[in-house]
Amino acid sequence: MKSTSMLDDLSILNIQSSLRKLKEKKIGALELTDFFLNRAKKLEALGAYITLDPEQARKEAALADHLIATEGKDAFIKKPLLGVPLAIKDMICTKDLKTTAASLILENFIPPYDATAVAKLKAAGGIILGKTNMDEFAMGSSNENSAFFAACNPWDTSRVPGGSSGGSAVAVAARLALGALGTDTGGSIRQPAAFSGIVGLKPTYGRVSRYGAIAFASSLDQIGPMALNVDDASLLLSIISGEDQHDSTSAAVAPPKFNFLNSENKEQSPSSSIKGLRIGVPKEYMSAAGINPEVEKIIRAALEKFVELGARLVEISLPNTNLALAAYYIIAPAEASSNLARYDGVRYGRRAKISPKDSLFEMYAKSRGEGFGREVRRRIVIGTYVLSSGYYDAYYLQALKARRLVFEDFVKAFQDCCDIIACPTSPTTAFKLNEKTSDPVAMYLNDIYTIPVNLAGLPAISIPCGFDSQKLPCGLQLIGNAWDEERLLKVAKIYESNTGWKDRLPPTVEVLP
Numbered sequence: 001m002k003s004t005s006m007l008d009d010l011s012i013l014n015i016q017s018s019l020r021k022l023k024e025k026k027i028g029a030l031e032l033t034d035f036f037l038n039r040a041k042k043l044e045a046l047g048a049y050i051t052l053d054p055e056q057a058r059k060e061a062a063l064a065d066h067l068i069a070t071e072g073k074d075a076f077i078k079k080p081l082l083g084v085p086l087a088i089k090d091m092i093c094t095k096d097l098k099t100t101a102a103s104l105i106l107e108n109f110i111p112p113y114d115a116t117a118v119a120k121l122k123a124a125g126g127i128i129l130g131k132t133n134m135d136e137f138a139m140g141s142s143n144e145n146s147a148f149f150a151a152c153n154p155w156d157t158s159r160v161p162g163g164s165s166g167g168s169a170v171a172v173a174a175r176l177a178l179g180a181l182g183t184d185t186g187g188s189i190r191q192p193a194a195f196s197g198i199v200g201l202k203p204t205y206g207r208v209s210r211y212g213a214i215a216f217a218s219s220l221d222q223i224g225p226m227a228l229n230v231d232d233a234s235l236l237l238s239i240i241s242g243e244d245q246h247d248s249t250s251a252a253v254a255p256p257k258f259n260f261l262n263s264e265n266k267e268q269s270p271s272s273s274i275k276g277l278r279i280g281v282p283k284e285y286m287s288a289a290g291i292n293p294e295v296e297k298i299i300r301a302a303l304e305k306f307v308e309l310g311a312r313l314v315e316i317s318l319p320n321t322n323l324a325l326a327a328y329y330i331i332a333p334a335e336a337s338s339n340l341a342r343y344d345g346v347r348y349g350r351r352a353k354i355s356p357k358d359s360l361f362e363m364y365a366k367s368r369g370e371g372f373g374r375e376v377r378r379r380i381v382i383g384t385y386v387l388s389s390g391y392y393d394a395y396y397l398q399a400l401k402a403r404r405l406v407f408e409d410f411v412k413a414f415q416d417c418c419d420i421i422a423c424p425t426s427p428t429t430a431f432k433l434n435e436k437t438s439d440p441v442a443m444y445l446n447d448i449y450t451i452p453v454n455l456a457g458l459p460a461i462s463i464p465c466g467f468d469s470q471k472l473p474c475g476l477q478l479i480g481n482a483w484d485e486e487r488l489l490k491v492a493k494i495y496e497s498n499t500g501w502k503d504r505l506p507p508t509v510e511v512l513p
Contacts (some may be wrong), residue, residue: 105371115212133167186448194475337383
């Protein structure tokens with residue numbers, strides 16, 4: 001149907017450009033789906049996917065082609081993602097498709113229902129290619145905690161892609177899908193987006209239903225989009241947002257609307273969109289110990305770009321930043337300890353083989369010991385400890401108080417000083433595989449800039465802003481006020497439109513059609 005040269009060009013498509021080709025019938029949904037399925041097989045060594053679903057994906061693509069053939073462009077009115085191949089983090093339930101959370105304890109779990117976010121993507125015509133790799137139960141910052149295999153960074157396969165949504169980041173960056181869903185509990189969308197040179201958005205807590213997302217820390221978890229550009233992320237967010245009767249923490253707030261969709265290749269006027277915008281730069285972030293000098297230089301250059309575009313930089317203080325990391329690593333494990341208690345080999349999860357002499361307690365212990373990896377066990381133990389009698393007040397209650405102080409810092413900054421906050425997404429670019437696996441604290445410190453956002457429940461986005469001397473991408477994090485995703489995304493779009501970072505291709509894309 002289409003020439004080989006056209007098929008070869010599919011690796012440079014994004015969601016918006018793919019939709020245009022589909023609407024104009026320059027490419028078919030089945031051809032597009034086969035292209036990404038074939039690439040996923042050729043680049044299997046990247047470890048992006050845990051499970052591919054080619055049979056169902058091809059079936060849905062054929063149905064999309066039929067709908068386009070019979071209804072033409074009208075088909076896209078009700079189904080704005082019709083024919084678009086997407087990937088889903090293996091933390092998010094998909095009906096009749098294995099969902100493991102990258103853990104042996106759920107190795108063979110097949111959900112009988114779709115997560116609300118997945119159901120919305122399907123209803124919009126999106127095609128699910130498969131489930132992406134991750135750190136087990138989303139506990140990690142490198143994707144090395146997967147029970148099955150580590151994922152590799154497509155910019156340098158000797159390095160990590162970030163975590164915990166590392167597989168989703170690899171799938172998008174290496175063009176193994178046009179977009180993906182991840183989950184973000186302490187930076188798990190934004191940090192791998194930064195390491196992999198793509199856009200990652202963590203919505204306001206409650207913006208997107210968590211129904212069907214396997215729980216890690218329920219007061220922190222959020223589902224969000226990962227994409228090649230801001231327009232694509234905005235489109236995905238507008239589709240998955242909204243109140244859900246299945247999730248009591250989802251908010252009765254109308255989904256955001258973005259009037260800059262389909263604006264690719266159109267320069268936006270900074271004078272009308274960003275002139276006078278106050279961008280807060282937290283002094284505690286830019287002076288933090290451990291920030292790589294190259295990263296700091298790249299971030300400061302990005303801030304100067306905003307000044308060129310008419311914005312104003314304002315130094316702000318978030319004085320309780322130093323409490324955020326410690327508070328998070330008490331609150332998150334405490335909630336994980338409670339949420340993961342159900343995986344005992346009786347109610348949920350695989351059951352270990354036991355002898356007739358073993359007690360019920362021994363069966364529980366063996367099942368959980370075999371099913372959970374080292375990092376998950378570590379956090380369960382920490383969480384159980386801080387919730388135990390005699391320690392609850394000393395640790396967990398104090399962490400909740402610290403969380404409130406972190407939240408109030410942001411409230412004050414937005415009320416008094418700024419419209420948007422800008423800072424690094426991560427203190428470094430992607431580090432080597434196995435470089436930090438033996439030092440959990442060093443791994444935790446990678447989330448120093450992202451964790452405060454989850455504690456405060458705010459929206460934040462990571463966008464590409466440059467490359468270091470090793471040719472590794474660096475991410476700029478923009479933080480918005482609660483429910484202000486529209487402004488956040490518009491500011492990110494203005495920066496993206498006036499720089500060329502999103503157009504860079506990783507070596508894996510350049511060498512393989």
